[in-house]
Amino acid sequence: MIDLYVVAVVSCLAMVVAWLIQLRTKDAGIVDVFWAFGMALAGAYYAYMGVAPEWLRITLAVLVVVWFSRLGFFIFYRGADQDEDGRYKAMREWLGERSSLGFFVFFQMQAGFIILLSLPFLAVANTPEPKPVMVALGVGIALLAFLGETSADHQLKVFRSDPANKGLTCREGWWKFSRHPNYFFEWLHWFAYPLIGFNGPYGHWLWFAPLIMLLFLIFFTGIPFAEQQALRSRGENYRSYQQQTSMFFPWPPSK
16 A cells, blocks of 8 residues: 555655646646656556566556656647647636646646556556466557557647648548547557456456546546637537547548
């Protein structure tokens, strides 16, 4: 349990640092960078401190660090090329004079999400007798999700880099079949942990990981804010996209 306390304290302190940075830069998007790298560090720490066989702990560390470091660098470099994310601009305007306190609470909530969502890493790191076949299946799922999300992010980046597409919605590649393929592959990634920790003492609890992530993405932190911002910036062009394209699960678009 001491490992969980360590992650909790470090996460809260790191988000205080992130909050202080945004006070100076007026860019709250830094919270997403800190969250991603916070998840990577939590996974690596749990893997180092766990009691699972060394090969499983190394597998866990590589899987988590590669996934969340890629996400962290992607968000960081994306943010370096643009102003504050529209979601956070809208939040800043809504909070008004209370923005400093409001963002402090929000950043600490993100620390809470690190604590909660890193619990599957803790469970896997303490799986004493893993099943190699299930571990291989979990790694395969993680690799598929990694390739899918990486390609979706690249397709969107290429689309946005063309000035002719300003104000338009990407409908190329994965974005033709889902309005949020990056979130879909993020969700798919979380199936790796119940498979890898299948034979552990907390194996049955691990199946809540993809369920919780699905609820967060669809109803709380992911899609709702992204959709609102897309409607603000692209209006009718995005409304038509909503009518024709699946929100989450990839599916052929309607005509």
